[in-house]
Amino acid sequence: MQRILQPGEIEALDRVSFPRVRPPQVAALFQERAARLEQLADGNPIADYLRFAARVVRAQHGLAMQAPAAPPPSGEAVRRAGENGMPLMPASEPLPESWRATLRALVAQLAADGAIPAVLQPVLARLAATPDDALDTLARQALADNLGREDIAAAPLVMAALQVEFVLRAAAVAPTQVPYTEPATVCPVCGSAPVASVLRIGGNIAGHRYLHCGLCATEWHMVRIKCSHCESTKGVRYQGAEDASGKIGEVVQAETCTACHTYRKLVSQEKDPYAEPLADDLASLTLDLLMGDTDFSRASGNPLLFIEKPLAV
Ligand SMILES: [Zn+2]
Ligand SMILES: [Zn+2]
Numbered sequence: 001m002q003r004i005l006q007p008g009e010i011e012a013l014d015r016v017s018f019p020r021v022r023p024p025q026v027a028a029l030f031q032e033r034a035a036r037l038e039q040l041a042d043g044n045p046i047a048d049y050l051r052f053a054a055r056v057v058r059a060q061h062g063l064a065m066q067a068p069a070a071p072p073p074s075g076e077a078v079r080r081a082g083e084n085g086m087p088l089m090p091a092s093e094p095l096p097e098s099w100r101a102t103l104r105a106l107v108a109q110l111a112a113d114g115a116i117p118a119v120l121q122p123v124l125a126r127l128a129a130t131p132d133d134a135l136d137t138l139a140r141q142a143l144a145d146n147l148g149r150e151d152i153a154a155a156p157l158v159m160a161a162l163q164v165e166f167v168l169r170a171a172a173v174a175p176t177q178v179p180y181t182e183p184a185t186v187c188p189v190c191g192s193a194p195v196a197s198v199l200r201i202g203g204n205i206a207g208h209r210y211l212h213c214g215l216c217a218t219e220w221h222m223v224r225i226k227c228s229h230c231e232s233t234k235g236v237r238y239q240g241a242e243d244a245s246g247k248i249g250e251v252v253q254a255e256t257c258t259a260c261h262t263y264r265k266l267v268s269q270e271k272d273p274y275a276e277p278l279a280d281d282l283a284s285l286t287l288d289l290l291m292g293d294t295d296f297s298r299a300s301g302n303p304l305l306f307i308e309k310p311l312a313v
Contacts, residue, residue: 018204021175024217030061036276040283070172085182087191096165103161159303170216187213193300196277201269212277229299232259241287252284262299
């Protein structure tokens with residue numbers, strides 16, 4: 001006789017059938033992101049910026065592939081994070097020792113790249129001339145999204161270098177070492193905010209929603225009925241932007257929450273298999289402009305685009 005599963009049992013089955021955490025795949029991550037940025041640039045209102053971002057991401061790929069693999073976290077760090085429900089390797093303390101060398105290599109590579117807009121050369125020159133301790137200060141401010149107006153142009157490059165470092169670190173982490181953190185809306189590996197969430201396709205991850213870390217690119221599962229910012233299940237809705245033909249976009253939608261009044265984008269691979277969370281978030285700036293007219297504010301930024309915050313009134 002067939003036995004009917006109880007809700008708790010179904011949940012338990014579900015939990016073992018797909019991964020809770022997906023560490024970044026270094027060899028594929030930046031390459032797929034760069035290709036997607038180039039693809040989305042065609043006809044996009046910020047096409048030049050997307051092409052520039054693609055150059056930066058291609059340079060990230062080269063640097064990440066040349067770098068030695070990071071060591072896995074120590075057993076002690078795994079135990080401590082698990083016991084306290086804290087991220088495994090919080091981003092800012094201490095900063096990775098090699099991050100400045102990565103930034104300097106990135107800056108040198110971009111300065112020599114003829115496709116980089118001339119307007120960015122002074123930004124690159126200034127970063128190249130910045131002493132180590134001032135770079136560390138800049139990195140901490142960028143990670144905390146607390147930058148002065150004069151540093152906004154340099155911030156995506158600082159974040160790009162930090163991404164290389166943290167992606168390498170996160171790739172050395174085994175999924176079983178990743179703690180359950182409180183709140184579940186920050187990256188369980190590095191403690192950063194997700195840049196967007198993504199509905200995945202393929203194999204045992206198909207149909208599951210993952211939050212994608214803007215810094216280390218770790219993905220962690222969260223059920224779709226929960227707000228990715230406050231975990232409320234009360235008022236999650238979706239909003240898309242019209243494209244040129246008047247059709248509402250389905251690949252990228254803003255997930256809004258009436259409990260915390262924020263939005264974060266949900267990127268659907270079901271609607272486009274090449275969708276990539278960071279690239280699709282960046283390329284859908286039109287949707288952010290649309291959301292600017294609503295009561296919902298953006299939950300967290302995109303590391304490759306810093307926008308000056310309006311002065312508090
Ligand atoms: Zn992370
Ligand atoms: Zn919320």
